[in-house]
Amino acid sequence: MLILAATPIGNLGDASDRLRRALAETPVIAAEDTRTTQRLLAALGVENRPRLIALHDHNEKARAAEIVDLAREQDVLLLSDAGMPTVSDPGFSVVARAAVEGVAVTVIPGPSAVVTALAASGLPTDRFTFEGFPPRKAGERDTLLAELSTERRTMVFFEAPSRLAETLAALARAFGSDRPAAVCRELTKLHEEIRRASLGELAAWAEGGVRGEIVVVVAGAERRGVSLADGVAEVTALVAGGMRLKDAAADVAGQTGLSRRDLYEAALAGRHTAAGGIRST
Numbered sequence: 001m002l003i004l005a006a007t008p009i010g011n012l013g014d015a016s017d018r019l020r021r022a023l024a025e026t027p028v029i030a031a032e033d034t035r036t037t038q039r040l041l042a043a044l045g046v047e048n049r050p051r052l053i054a055l056h057d058h059n060e061k062a063r064a065a066e067i068v069d070l071a072r073e074q075d076v077l078l079l080s081d082a083g084m085p086t087v088s089d090p091g092f093s094v095v096a097r098a099a100v101e102g103v104a105v106t107v108i109p110g111p112s113a114v115v116t117a118l119a120a121s122g123l124p125t126d127r128f129t130f131e132g133f134p135p136r137k138a139g140e141r142d143t144l145l146a147e148l149s150t151e152r153r154t155m156v157f158f159e160a161p162s163r164l165a166e167t168l169a170a171l172a173r174a175f176g177s178d179r180p181a182a183v184c185r186e187l188t189k190l191h192e193e194i195r196r197a198s199l200g201e202l203a204a205w206a207e208g209g210v211r212g213e214i215v216v217v218v219a220g221a222e223r224r225g226v227s228l229a230d231g232v233a234e235v236t237a238l239v240a241g242g243m244r245l246k247d248a249a250a251d252v253a254g255q256t257g258l259s260r261r262d263l264y265e266a267a268l269a270g271r272h273t274a275a276g277g278i279r280s281t
Contacts (some may be wrong), residue, residue: 002071006084006110026077030055064093066132089130117215121182128154129150145174152220168203174241180219235267
């Protein structure tokens with residue numbers, strides 16, 4: 001079978017007994033960086049000398065078939081450098097192919113920078129979204145953040161320390177400088193730091209330079225308090241722009257807390273007075 005295994009994100013003490021046993025017994029390991037895996041084996045005192053296959057962003061699609069074919073006959077352990085494979089790390093293409101071809105896939109759970117940062121952030125954890133690394137190009141990044149500006153779930157981002165200040169400033173522009181957030185640095189490591197503040201304050205702090213592995217957690221947008229009449233006007237505008245009535249009602253309801261049914265029925269009732277009418281499909 002194909003075995004996905006989470007590896008420590010900083011503290012070797014987080015390596016589970018299942019991970020140690022898999023490292024010691026599995027004949028083939030597909031790893032994001034084989035040198036990192038060799039260091040992990042040495043650090044954990046594992047004497048197994050498995051076949052190591054490099055699996056990274058640049059070759060994953062090309063090697064997926066080979067790895068799945070191997071997993072059909074023997075256990076293959078799939079690792080990223082840190083944390084859970086497939087989560088902003090290689091592995092997805094292999095798992096997808098294994099699923100299509102009926103090759104068994106199992107997971108050895110363990111450390112994840114995403115949920116570790118979320119839990120430590122002090123921000124709502126009941127609903128969240130993982131956005132990975134923002135685009136490097138400013139235009140693409142700003143477009144994405146504009147789309148996320150009304151997202152009500154807590155958002156988790158990865159970012160390189162060299163781009164942190166710029167990204168935090170972009171987040172403050174898109175979401176508002178007062179939006180609560182947390183920068184989680186060097187999670188589980190000796191110099192772990194959780195800095196909680198507004199996006200504007202965090203952007204100013206990061207201008208001085210930040211080092212280490214970074215996870216940014218940002219609070220979701222608050223519901224806007226608007227009247228039903230104003231909400232219906234927003235629905236009407238969205239429909240005039242080409243959106244279906246029921247989708248427009250759902251969108252405005254999600255942003256304002258108004259009843260989707262009330263918005264739909266009120267907008268539908270006013271279709272004869274709206275310019276050009278409202279499509280009810």
